[in-house]
Amino acid sequence: MYKFAKMCERLDVNFARQKLCYSCVCRFSKTFDTVSHAKRYALLHAYVIQGPLLKWIQNFLTGRTHQTRIGCSLSELADLLGGVVQRSGLGPVLFLVFIDGLAKVLESIGVVTKFFADDVKVYLRIVKSDDCVILQKAFDVISCWASDWQLKVSVEKCNMLHIGSCPVS
Numbered sequence: 001m002y003k004f005a006k007m008c009e010r011l012d013v014n015f016a017r018q019k020l021c022y023s024c025v026c027r028f029s030k031t032f033d034t035v036s037h038a039k040r041y042a043l044l045h046a047y048v049i050q051g052p053l054l055k056w057i058q059n060f061l062t063g064r065t066h067q068t069r070i071g072c073s074l075s076e077l078a079d080l081l082g083g084v085v086q087r088s089g090l091g092p093v094l095f096l097v098f099i100d101g102l103a104k105v106l107e108s109i110g111v112v113t114k115f116f117a118d119d120v121k122v123y124l125r126i127v128k129s130d131d132c133v134i135l136q137k138a139f140d141v142i143s144c145w146a147s148d149w150q151l152k153v154s155v156e157k158c159n160m161l162h163i164g165s166c167p168v169s
Contacts, residue, residue, distance in 0.1 A: 022126060022162060023121065024121070025121050030151075035149055040061070041057075043101075047097055066080055098149075099120070102120065105145070106141060109138060110134055112124070
């Protein structure tokens with residue numbers, strides 16, 4: 001409820017200033033399942049997570065298998081070569097470390113971002129036509145970042161909210 005209230009506050013401010021604002025939600029597909037462990041370890045190492053802690057995380061993520069049950073039938077065991085164990089306390093923490101690089105790049109081009117699970121929310125007030133270029137650049141950055149990290153953007157689950165009606169100069 002708090003996050004909803006903060007979003008409404010941001011929208012009220014833009015309405016009061018008679019500004020045009022865009023809010024976009026981009027959803028990644030299978031975020032916790034696709035990133036290779038090797039890339040994840042390299043990123044953790046870059047964040048100075050090393051030594052015994054990194055080894056503990058590696059032990060937690062490696063050597064895991066899964067099976068699929070359909071009715072009374074079970075598939076053969078398959079090794080998990082990437083991803084994070086879902087419903088674990090470690091999964092969301094690893095995801096936040098993982099997505100921090102995207103957050104920094106988006107902030108550097110001037111967009112406000114919020115992250116939750118496999119969603120990235122981008123907010124940008126549009127005052128002049130150059131702001132539309134920044135918004136497009138944000139989408140390009142998200143697309144390139146997802147490709148670099150073996151993620152797919154679920155385009156069919158992405159949404160854009162146009163708030164206001166102030167003309168762009």
